[in-house]
Amino acid sequence: MNDSKNSGFLLPHNMGVERLVKRLGGEARCRIGESADFTLRFFDSFDWRLYAAGLCLLQLRSPQGAVLRLKRAAGGDPLDAVAFEAEPAWPADLPESRLKTEAGKRLAMRVLLPVATVTGEATDLALLNEDAKTVVRLQFLNMRCDAEGVDEPRALWPRLRLLPVKGYQRDLSEFRDFLAGEMEWPEAPECLFDEVVAAVGREPGDYSSKLDVSLRRDQTAVDATRKVLRSLLNTLERNIPGTRADLDSEFLHDLRVATRRTRSVLSQVKQVLPEDVVADFKQRFAWLGQVTGPVRDLDVFLLELPRYRASLPNSMAGDLDGLEEHLRIAHGKEQAGLKRKLGSAEMCKLVEDWHKVLDPDTLPGEPAMLAEHPIGQVASDRIWRMYKRVLKAGRAIEVDGPAEDMHELRKDCKKLRYLIEFFQSIYPRKELKELIRALKVLLDNLGEFQDLEVQAEKLRSFAKDFDPQDPHSMPTVMAIGALVADLLRHQQAAHDRFADCFDAFDSAANRARYTHLFRARGEVRG
Amino acid sequence: MKIIGVYNIKGGVGKTATAVNIAHLAAKSGLRTLIWDLDPQAAATFYLRVKPKVKRSNKLLRGKGGLDDVVKGSDYANLDLLPADFSYRNMDLVLGENKKPTMRLLRLLRPLSEMYDLVVLDCPPSISLVSENIFRAADALLLPTIPTTLSLRTMQQLLDFMEGHKLMTPVYAFYSMVDRRKRLHQDVIAGPGDPRCTVLQTVVPYATEVERMGIERRPVTDYVPRSPAGVAYEALWAEARAKVGGLNPVLDLDSLF
Numbered sequence: 001m002n003d004s005k006n007s008g009f010l011l012p013h014n015m016g017v018e019r020l021v022k023r024l025g026g027e028a029r030c031r032i033g034e035s036a037d038f039t040l041r042f043f044d045s046f047d048w049r050l051y052a053a054g055l056c057l058l059q060l061r062s063p064q065g066a067v068l069r070l071k072r073a074a075g076g077d078p079l080d081a082v083a084f085e086a087e088p089a090w091p092a093d094l095p096e097s098r099l100k101t102e103a104g105k106r107l108a109m110r111v112l113l114p115v116a117t118v119t120g121e122a123t124d125l126a127l128l129n130e131d132a133k134t135v136v137r138l139q140f141l142n143m144r145c146d147a148e149g150v151d152e153p154r155a156l157w158p159r160l161r162l163l164p165v166k167g168y169q170r171d172l173s174e175f176r177d178f179l180a181g182e183m184e185w186p187e188a189p190e191c192l193f194d195e196v197v198a199a200v201g202r203e204p205g206d207y208s209s210k211l212d213v214s215l216r217r218d219q220t221a222v223d224a225t226r227k228v229l230r231s232l233l234n235t236l237e238r239n240i241p242g243t244r245a246d247l248d249s250e251f252l253h254d255l256r257v258a259t260r261r262t263r264s265v266l267s268q269v270k271q272v273l274p275e276d277v278v279a280d281f282k283q284r285f286a287w288l289g290q291v292t293g294p295v296r297d298l299d300v301f302l303l304e305l306p307r308y309r310a311s312l313p314n315s316m317a318g319d320l321d322g323l324e325e326h327l328r329i330a331h332g333k334e335q336a337g338l339k340r341k342l343g344s345a346e347m348c349k350l351v352e353d354w355h356k357v358l359d360p361d362t363l364p365g366e367p368a369m370l371a372e373h374p375i376g377q378v379a380s381d382r383i384w385r386m387y388k389r390v391l392k393a394g395r396a397i398e399v400d401g402p403a404e405d406m407h408e409l410r411k412d413c414k415k416l417r418y419l420i421e422f423f424q425s426i427y428p429r430k431e432l433k434e435l436i437r438a439l440k441v442l443l444d445n446l447g448e449f450q451d452l453e454v455q456a457e458k459l460r461s462f463a464k465d466f467d468p469q470d471p472h473s474m475p476t477v478m479a480i481g482a483l484v485a486d487l488l489r490h491q492q493a494a495h496d497r498f499a500d501c502f503d504a505f506d507s508a509a510n511r512a513r514y515t516h517l518f519r520a521r522g523e524v525r526g
Numbered sequence: 527m528k529i530i531g532v533y534n535i536k537g538g539v540g541k542t543a544t545a546v547n548i549a550h551l552a553a554k555s556g557l558r559t560l561i562w563d564l565d566p567q568a569a570a571t572f573y574l575r576v577k578p579k580v581k582r583s584n585k586l587l588r589g590k591g592g593l594d595d596v597v598k599g600s601d602y603a604n605l606d607l608l609p610a611d612f613s614y615r616n617m618d619l620v621l622g623e624n625k626k627p628t629m630r631l632l633r634l635l636r637p638l639s640e641m642y643d644l645v646v647l648d649c650p651p652s653i654s655l656v657s658e659n660i661f662r663a664a665d666a667l668l669l670p671t672i673p674t675t676l677s678l679r680t681m682q683q684l685l686d687f688m689e690g691h692k693l694m695t696p697v698y699a700f701y702s703m704v705d706r707r708k709r710l711h712q713d714v715i716a717g718p719g720d721p722r723c724t725v726l727q728t729v730v731p732y733a734t735e736v737e738r739m740g741i742e743r744r745p746v747t748d749y750v751p752r753s754p755a756g757v758a759y760e761a762l763w764a765e766a767r768a769k770v771g772g773l774n775p776v777l778d779l780d781s782l783f
Contacts, residue, residue: 165599
């Protein structure tokens with residue numbers, strides 16, 4: 001029973017069951033069986049993580065119940081299937097299974113969202129031999145699909161599925177030849193996914209948080225910069241609805257990254273955009289960065305909680321329940337405020353005005369000094385300067401110096417990384433990859449150092465919110481204390497690793513790469 | 527995989543009708559089911575519209591080629607058939623050639639355990655090497671019994687045989703082809719059974735719709751599921767399923783997309 005290859009054929013759009021039976025030789029040759037309605041929903045994260053891993057998750061709802069199935073997009077047998085009635089959302093809520101492990105590994109903190117819904121009717125048919133014995137089982141599928149933002153359901157090609165009956169392979173292949181040869185019906189792709197996604201006007205992978213803007217070296221700096229900014233604005237806008245609805249924490253995260261990158265372009269790519277525009281929007285995007293901060297901080301704590309619990313002795317892990325409740329309440333409040341601010345007139349105006357600035361056909365304001373220079377030169381100059389600044393600051397850091405120095409260095413490293421990423425398409429990919437890798441190691445170290453400190457500080461301030469007289473609060477406060485101690489120990493370890501991380505960044509080979517890539521090319525002096 | 531043998535020493539007691547109907551109900555409930563027609567008369571094969579094979583099975587029982595190669599799909603999802611073969615008339619001789627003749631059937635069935643949840647054996651009448659193979663392979667024997675004195679005697683013969691050969695396979699008898707108007711039938715049903723076997727509650731009536739299976743070439747549970755016989759088979763299957771245990775359908779991964 002397992003040798004069934006679920007192949008099928010696409011039928012003409014106007015084909016119904018009766019006509020089909022007639023075409024196949026009438027009722028003596030093809031018997032009509034039962035019909036059943038079904039729905040089929042495809043799910044993925046907003047940023048297509050399952051699709052990127054070559055997977056496809058769907059929920060089939062039929063009179064027999066609802067089944068969730070994980071398949072490889074390339075076809076073949078499903079990896080796993082589980083009975084699941086509710087609409088799937090968080091991977092953690094799925095029943096223990098291979099499906100949960102595989103999907104969960106890819107999705108991490110992202111929630112599942114419906115990509116498209118197919119509704120249809122499946123009619124069983126049987127192809128008979130001269131003894132009226134079923135030799136091929138058939139399924140005629142009539143389907144429409146629907147998705148959010150699609151006005152009316154789109155019809156899909158009707159399909160005829162062929163299900164082999166054991167011991168009648170010859171009848172199956174003869175019938176297949178008949179459908180392909182005489183009927184000239186095309187074979188259907190094994191999975192409906194591609195047809196469905198296309199029918200609802202989506203393209204798999206149509207959102208990614210990765211910045212990848214293709215530029216030419218000789219493009220003017222102002223065109224190239226605005227192209228980068230348009231891509232960032234697109235990311236920012238696409239994450240607003242999900243952030244407002246609080247679907248998962250990554251919407252806000254991506255929105256904030258796009259905001260930070262935008263601010264970085266404004267401050268780092270100097271003398272390309274009109275000065276007054278830069279001054280105005282620097283302020284307005286700083287506001288956006290600020291209003292989105294509190295919810296993100298709480299998101300980080302909630303995401304870290306399982307790790308916090310794991311870091312405590314088993315007997316204390318439960319003592320963080322009080323903290324979790326505290327965080328969730330605070331999150332709810334901050335999220336309501338964030339939702340309001342992202343829907344405010346101020347926000348709408350920011351997006352609207354920014355669109356006007358980035359409109360490829362017009363440029364508001366006085367052209368700046370480097371606006372018409374080729375981006376190749378401008379970008380290399382900026383990257384080279386920032387690189388030198390990072391080197392200088394990094395070399396000056398002392399073992400027992402103030403933490404503030406390391407925080408400043410982190411900011412510069414981030415700016416350097418962003419600059420390289422904005423203009424990555426004009427440099428040789430392979431060399432750039434090496435360079436970004438080395439920078440990332442350093443950044444991760446600095447990030448860990450600072451994040452652990454910030455977390456420890458915030459946890460301390462949370463502890464103050466609990467009443468020390470309340471016996472219920474005691475275990476929570478003590479668990480927070482243990483946590484803070486653990487975080488600070490890790491922070492110290494990160495600090496101890498800094499010298500090695502920076503030395504690797506400051507290696508002769510890496511210096512040569514920077515010099516080769518950016519120094520010779522950046523000859524602009526503004 | 528569970529194996530249920532439908533057996534009686536006596537012929538004409540409704541063995542094949544039982545095997546075909548419960549196999550159909552099992553498949554309908556989602557269990558991947560194989561019915562093996564071991565009877566050279568090939569009635570189960572005929573009911574399921576499959577042409578009996580003329581060759582092959584000697585080879586098969588001698589250990590050449592797997593069962594999977596000769597399995598035929600029925601008209602029903604989840605229900606496959608291993609068709610009867612006229613050469614089964616020599617089966618005793620062929621099985622006798624094997625080293626452990628009484629275990630041959632079980633060894634043949636073992637590779638199928640991944641593919642099926644349930645195998646129903648439609649057994650030939652008489653006690654022979656084939657029957658002993660069936661007793662050893664099966665998780666349970668289902669014993670259709672007509673409530674007459676002669677039938678009860680054959681039931682005792684079977685239980686004696688099993689006792690003599692130290693066969694522990696549970697035996698579930700049920701009354702088949704029952705005519706409620708006959709006094710004798712009523713008396714036998716009411717009388718004390720043999721303590722060595724369990725008598726199931728379900729009584730399958732004598733019914734023309736069962737006889738019509740030969741014309742319809744379909745299980746009663748397919749063409750007249752609400753008829754008295756159809757309802758009785760449904761109840762019989764529910765009872766047998768509960769007794770055998772462990773018969774839970776796995777999710778069908780192949781259905782629809």
